[in-house]
Amino acid sequence: MVRLLAGRGVPFLGRPKTAVREGGPPLTLYEWLDDEPELWPTAQRGFRAAATLLVDPVADELDLPGGATTLLDLGGGHGFYAAELCERNPGLSATVFDNPAALDVAEAEARERGLTDRLTTRGGDYRTDDIGGGYDAVLLFNVLHGHDPAEVRALFERVHGALAPGGQIVVLDQFEGGGRMNVGRAAVALVSLTYRATLGRGVHDADAVAGWLRAAGFEDVERTGLRRDPGSELLQATRA
Secondary structure, eight states, X not given: OHHHHTTTTOTTTTOHHHHHHHSSOSSOHHHHXXXXXXXXXXXXXXXXXXXXXXXXXXXXHOOOOTTOOEEEEXXXXXXXXXXXXXXXXXXXXXXXXXXXXXXXXXXXXXXXXXXXXXXXXXXXXXXXXXXXXOEEEEEEESOGGGSOHHHHHHHHHHHHHHEEEEEEEEEEEEBTTOSSSHHHHHHHHHHHHHHHHHHSOOOBOHHHHHHHHHHTTEEEEXXXXXXXXXXXXXXXXXXX
């Protein structure tokens, strides 16, 4: 991804000091991609490649409600996680909701896996547009680090309203202080700096996120660390 962006006059590359001092870059990664829409698929293929490292342990740990038939992958972009879950759960259908320009890779994923009847896409702004309702599960994978605490809390409230009673929210992200060893914690700190330089945001504290979930009306919050990516955790909670 960095190689792709290098040499294109991207405002956030090479300027982490400025981002830290001023709170963010002059233009975020996603704002820049909106100005260069032909690069959205390339960016999503890069995000998809990273997801291949975690898809198996995440899918193994994910506890979908019994008999779940509808899944919303919010900000899911490449759709790789949603496609994998559809293949593992034959009765499941999924909607990947993201920026319209970010969905080409998810649509190709559905075609390549023969899932076009069960994996669909929907373009929009998940912060403000209608995201539908009555879902059995909603994924928020690598979304939280792009938002400040107030935005995360508002997003949890939106997801709560979109879930059926007893539905499951599943959060995957890196979290402050995560990692069992110093090298893992250092890696998370470096990732957070990268997010600050590219998005103007950073990783959140997992305990704080769990509290925001409860405040939004979720219960039974469970946290699972992922050995393949020290510092990343899976948080699952149920709509009461």
